[in-house]
Amino acid sequence: MAGKVFFSVSMSLDGFSAPESMEGMLATPEQRDRNPRLKRWTAQWMELQAWIFPQRFFRQNLHLGDDGEEGRDNDIVRETFERTGASIMGKRMFDLGEQAWPEEAPFHTPVFVVTHQRRDPWERPGGTTFHFVNDGIHSALGQARDVAGDRDVRISGGSATILAYLNAGLVDEFSIALSPVLFGAGTRLFDGVDASRVALEPIRSEASSRATHLSYVVHSR
Amino acid sequence: MAGKVFFSVSMSLDGFSAPESMEGMLATPEQRDRNPRLKRWTAQWMELQAWIFPQRFFRQNLHLGDDGEEGRDNDIVRETFERTGASIMGKRMFDLGEQAWPEEAPFHTPVFVVTHQRRDPWERPGGTTFHFVNDGIHSALGQARDVAGDRDVRISGGSATILAYLNAGLVDEFSIALSPVLFGAGTRLFDGVDASRVALEPIRSEASSRATHLSYVVHSR
Numbered sequence: 001m002a003g004k005v006f007f008s009v010s011m012s013l014d015g016f017s018a019p020e021s022m023e024g025m026l027a028t029p030e031q032r033d034r035n036p037r038l039k040r041w042t043a044q045w046m047e048l049q050a051w052i053f054p055q056r057f058f059r060q061n062l063h064l065g066d067d068g069e070e071g072r073d074n075d076i077v078r079e080t081f082e083r084t085g086a087s088i089m090g091k092r093m094f095d096l097g098e099q100a101w102p103e104e105a106p107f108h109t110p111v112f113v114v115t116h117q118r119r120d121p122w123e124r125p126g127g128t129t130f131h132f133v134n135d136g137i138h139s140a141l142g143q144a145r146d147v148a149g150d151r152d153v154r155i156s157g158g159s160a161t162i163l164a165y166l167n168a169g170l171v172d173e174f175s176i177a178l179s180p181v182l183f184g185a186g187t188r189l190f191d192g193v194d195a196s197r198v199a200l201e202p203i204r205s206e207a208s209s210r211a212t213h214l215s216y217v218v219h220s221r
Numbered sequence: 222m223a224g225k226v227f228f229s230v231s232m233s234l235d236g237f238s239a240p241e242s243m244e245g246m247l248a249t250p251e252q253r254d255r256n257p258r259l260k261r262w263t264a265q266w267m268e269l270q271a272w273i274f275p276q277r278f279f280r281q282n283l284h285l286g287d288d289g290e291e292g293r294d295n296d297i298v299r300e301t302f303e304r305t306g307a308s309i310m311g312k313r314m315f316d317l318g319e320q321a322w323p324e325e326a327p328f329h330t331p332v333f334v335v336t337h338q339r340r341d342p343w344e345r346p347g348g349t350t351f352h353f354v355n356d357g358i359h360s361a362l363g364q365a366r367d368v369a370g371d372r373d374v375r376i377s378g379g380s381a382t383i384l385a386y387l388n389a390g391l392v393d394e395f396s397i398a399l400s401p402v403l404f405g406a407g408t409r410l411f412d413g414v415d416a417s418r419v420a421l422e423p424i425r426s427e428a429s430s431r432a433t434h435l436s437y438v439v440h441s442r
Contacts, residue, residue, distance in 0.1 A: 013397075013421065013435075014411035015236035044416075176234075178399075180423040180437060184416035190235035195265075195405035200234065202401040205433040207426030212435060214234075216401060 002145060003152040004172040007162045008080050009189060010048050010211070011176045017159050017189035019044035047181045051210035052077060063102045073208045080175070084109060085151025086144035088137075090161035091115035094130065104128075110147045112140040114161060137164050159189050167194045171218050173203070177211040197221055223366060224373040225393040228383045229301050230410060231269050231432070232397045238380050238410035240265035268402045272431035273298060284323045294429045301396070305330060306372025307365035309358075311382035312336035315351065325349075331368045333361040335382060358385050380410050388415045392439050394424070398432040418442055 009017050019041045052058050056068030057078040068074070086109050089097075094113045097105070104126035105111075111130045114137055122130040133140040144153040155165050165171050176189075197220060204215035230238050240262045273279050277289030278299040289295070307330050310318075315334045318326070325347035326332075332351045335358055343351040354361040365374040376386050386392050397410075418441060425436035 013236075013437075014409070014414065015234075178435075180421040182411055182414050182416050182419055182421065184411070184414045188235070190403055190405070193235065193403050193405045195403045198403055200401040200403065202428075202430075202433070205426070205428030207423075209423075212423070212426045212433065214399075214433060216234075 003083075003085060003148050003150055005141065005153045005155065005165065005170055006083075006173050006175070007155040007157070007165075007171065008175040009157060009159075009162070009177070010052065010179055011189050012048055012179055012181050012183045012186075014182045014184065015188050015190060016048075016183040016186035017157075018187040019048075019183060020186050044181075044183060044186070048179050048183075050181075051177055051179060051208065057081065061106045063104065071208065072206065073210055076175075076177075076206075076213055080154075083152045084154040085148030087111045087154045087156045088140050088144050088161070088165075089113055089156040090158050091117065093156060093158045093161070105130075110144070111156075112144050114140050137161075137168065137170070141165070141170060159187050159191065163190070163192050166198060166218065167192070169197065169220055173215060173217045175204075175213060175215045177213055179211050224304075224306060224369050224371055226362065226374045226376065226386070226391055227304075227394050227396070228376040228378070228386075228392060229396040230378060230380075230383070230398070231273065231400055232410050233269055233400055233402045233404045233407075235403050235405065236409050236411060237269075237404040237407035238378070239408040240269075240404060241407050265402075265404060265407070269400050269404075271402075272398055272400060272429065278302065282327045284325065292429065293427065294431055297396075297398075297427075297434055301375075304373045305375040306369030308332045308375045308377045309361050309365050309382070309386075310334055310377040311379050312338065314377060314379045314382070326351075331365070332377075333365050335361050358382075358389065358391070362386070362391060380408050380412065384411070384413055387419060387439070388413070390418065390441055394436065394438045396425075396434060396436045398434055400432050 011017050051073055054069045055074040055077045056070050057074050059065045059068040087107055089111060091113060105124040105128035108127040111128060112133050113130055114133050116134060117132060118134060119132040155162050199219040199221045200216040201219060203217055206213045232238050272294055275290045276295040276298045277291050278295050280286045280289040308328055310332060312334060326345040326349040329348040332349060333354050334351055335354050337355060338353060339355060340353040376383050420440040420442045421437040422440060424438055427434045
């Protein structure tokens with residue numbers, strides 16, 4: 001049985017999945033302290049993701065520590081990980097992650113990076129191998145399905161990649177961790193959504209003290 | 222004891238509280254059927270508000286009928302009505318409502334319309350009186366508090382009026398009925414929010430089959 005195609009992201013109450021663009025803001029921690037825009041970006045990002053950082057599974061998977069919370073939020077992080085047999089991401093997300101992930105990248109499955117850049121597969125310890133796909137989102141999805149087996153394919157991000165799959169009718173369902181924060185500006189998760197094609201059926205709404213977890217099945221109109 | 226200042230609106234998952242501007246689209250039902258933009262506006266509005274239309278309290282209050290649902294959604298509509306001792310709205314919302322409300326307007330309390338237009342109070346059967354306030358949002362709030370007693374003051378809308386109160390630090394709490402729909406374009410509820418001033422504390426998240434009802438207390442940063 002083929003798995004599903006899904007995405008799962010954190011979103012601010014006003015619809016942003018990331019603070020204002022980081023273009024040109026990548027810097028060392030010392031530079032960051034002297035750059036107020038980058039400081040604000042980091043503070044907003046931390047607020048958006050505040051629900052996930054304390055979770056035990058998240059912390060173990062990123063080698064941040066063996067401590068952490070074990071409630072429903074933690075279960076949701078683990079369930080999202082366990083259902084995923086392969087991931088797809090855009091080039092910008094990969095570039096940011098390449099700098100941020102530990103050597104043992106946190107996917108532990110094949111990851112397909114949609115990019116114009118040609119590059120040999122990049123194998124990391126722990127089972128993550130990045131494959132660079134140069135012929136578009138359908139090809140990346142086909143390759144991801146092949147390796148995922150009966151597990152699901154996760155469109156990891158960023159928003160532009162998620163929207164490309166959503167508007168192409170290729171997403172079966174998605175989950176949003178709605179964080180209690182307003183951004184006012186930044187990257188809107190659903191910017192450019194083809195609302196005339198995408199209809200939603202709510203399948204779960206579950207609140208923790210830190211976020212409201214919403215899940216929807218996607219239908220065509 | 223003074224009441225609270227709150228707002229309560231429906232919002233699409235991508236953050237819109239109304240479809241694209243209706244400017245120039247007001248029309249008779251016959252014209253509406255021939256105007257695809259207006260038809261789309263109406264269809265989107267109906268989807269956004271789909272959770273509230275079937276509710277018994279809502280239908281009775283707008284004289285749409287004595288039938289309707291009586292579950293948790295209906296309780297929320299009634300509770301929102303019962304806590305409200307006075308309402309505040311912008312001129313555009315009033316203009317739309319003046320054409321749409323039944324003669325017995327659905328507020329049954331004083332309503333303060335923030336506007337540059339000078340006009341005598343307009344009393345409707347059933348206890349609604351519209352007062353036209355020409356000296357700004359603080360004045361309207363003061364007058365609304367005076368008549369609301371220990372009940373709450375509701376900022377009814379539209380979004381621009383809600384945002385003016387929110388950014389001025391005058392809103393104590395708010396509720397959003399998050400509808401399972403994507404708009405892609407329209408009026409964003411939180412467009413222009415001063416994110417550097419407004420912090421949110423989630424106090425309720427309650428899902429029905431039709432919407433997720435989210436409530437937050439507003440704090441200053």
